[in-house]
């Protein structure tokens with residue numbers, strides 16, 4: 001990077017908060033989302049204000065929802081998980097995790113602590129004697145007998161990764177539940193063997209594994225600022241026994257403490273994470289929460305990052321107000337810490353975007369809309385510049401990979417797990433002919449990269465691709481929308497339920513549907529007036545349901561006949577104990593028709 005690149009930009013980027021401030025004019029509206037460039041605006045001023053900072057940890061893994069979520073892949077095929085309560089030996093203080101399952105392998109994770117007695121034994125800087133290693137074993141049985149796979153890694157591997165250790169357990173059977181654990185072997189004269197907690201995971205089904213009437217369920221989460229609330233959402237997902245995997249769509253950690261309004265528990269390290277040690281410290285503190293550990297112990301994760309694993313509004317060229325060499329070094333440290341703590345298969349040198357095949361029922365494309373080709377945030381000229389065909393959210397290589405992969409997919413469902421909202425989100429709609437008059441609420445989303453979105457949607461249309469579901473996080477609120485080239489242009493989109501589809505075909509020009517998961521803890525809106533909801537619905541006829549105030553998670557159940565998205569929402573994440581999430585809405589879509597039917601529950 002040149003020194004010139006390191007200069008402060010002359011004008012501040014048009015941020016999500018600034019954009020949403022337009023909507024706030026004349027309304028008691030608090031901004032939402034992960035863009036916090038304009039400090040002090042908005043905020044959640046309701047329940048929880050006045051709660052002491054540094055309040056206790058989460059309420060444990062038992063606060064679950066779960067019932068009524070439909071038949072999962074385990075239904076009738078495997079015994080329920082029988083994990084003993086968390087024990088957390090001092091050698092393995094953050095438990096275990098698994099992730100990136102394929103049909104024949106899964107990544108296993110743990111963190112191995114160096115203990116005071118290690119040095120007392122004169123074992124040197126590595127903390128253990130010569131020959132110290134970490135062994136792992138994986139079995140179909142909760143007591144780990146008759147292991148299907150096992151291995152060992154030198155303790156040095158964990159020390160090089162800040163204590164974290166990942167292995168790829170290969171040669172496994174597809175569509176199978178496995179139990180696993182790690183063991184610390186200190187070497188000759190180093191004392192006894194310590195075993196970690198036992199985790200449970202499962203491999204993905206191969207084509208042919210699933211009967212025609214099978215269904216798979218995925219949990220979907222995002223945005224979990226540690227100091228903004230308690231991880232009851234994670235606890236609820238951990239209590240479910242019907243999930244094939246949990247997709248984490250980013251903001252797994254937050255690099256800075258100011259995103260909580262109010263803060264219900266403190267970061268041990270105030271300020272902003274900026275280097276490897278401080279990013280590692282952030283991850284470590286997030287994992288002191290028992291409900292996050294329970295989630296990781298109970299389900300395989302499939303994760304991608306958003307900006308706050310790096311810095312606010314991060315992109316390859318800048319983030320958190322930094323550019324140039326300083327930003328490059330910081331981003332590299334953040335990327336390294338992410339891969340140390342998340343059970344991902346790619347290395348920091350490899351792209352994060354990747355594909356998963358779920359038994360011929362679904363192909364899942366996990367995108368990196370953040371750190372693989374994204375152009376910097378727009379400035380005051382965003383209204384015009386967002387249509388610039390040169391602007392990119394995805395690198396050319398990732399865009400090509402996605403388009404080719406979508407075309408090659410033969411599954412009835414093609415899922416895109418990604419960070420920022422793809423649907424147009426407008427304050428005022430406009431046909432393409434006068435498109436600059438359409439006011440986009442948030443150019444940090446795909447709205448700020450309209451040409452690349454049009455290429456993607458045009459490809460879906462031209463190739464006749466069906467069953468495309470976009471799963472999104474980032475915006476701390478819940479949305480169900482039909483995705484088209486322009487929802488304000490009657491020639492391109494006819495809202496469902498109006499009987500005016502005509503030449504646009506059975507989907508009325510909709511090319512995909514989008515289901516947006518709310519935040520785990522990060523601030524949503526303090527309140528929503530009917531006037532605001534009415535404004536949003538009028539300008540966005542493709543939005544079929546939204547909730548702007550509650551945290552929670554999304555569960556997506558796929559069968560050959562239907563996809564169902566369920567929003568399970570919390571009343572509050574601000575208290576250490578809370579009732580489990582309740583079902584708030586159910587969206588349904590058939591694989592051949594990108595139309596949403598949404599039923600609101602309990603209102």
Ligand SMILES: [Fe+2]
Nearest residue numbers: 034223251522
């Ligand atoms: Fe977020």
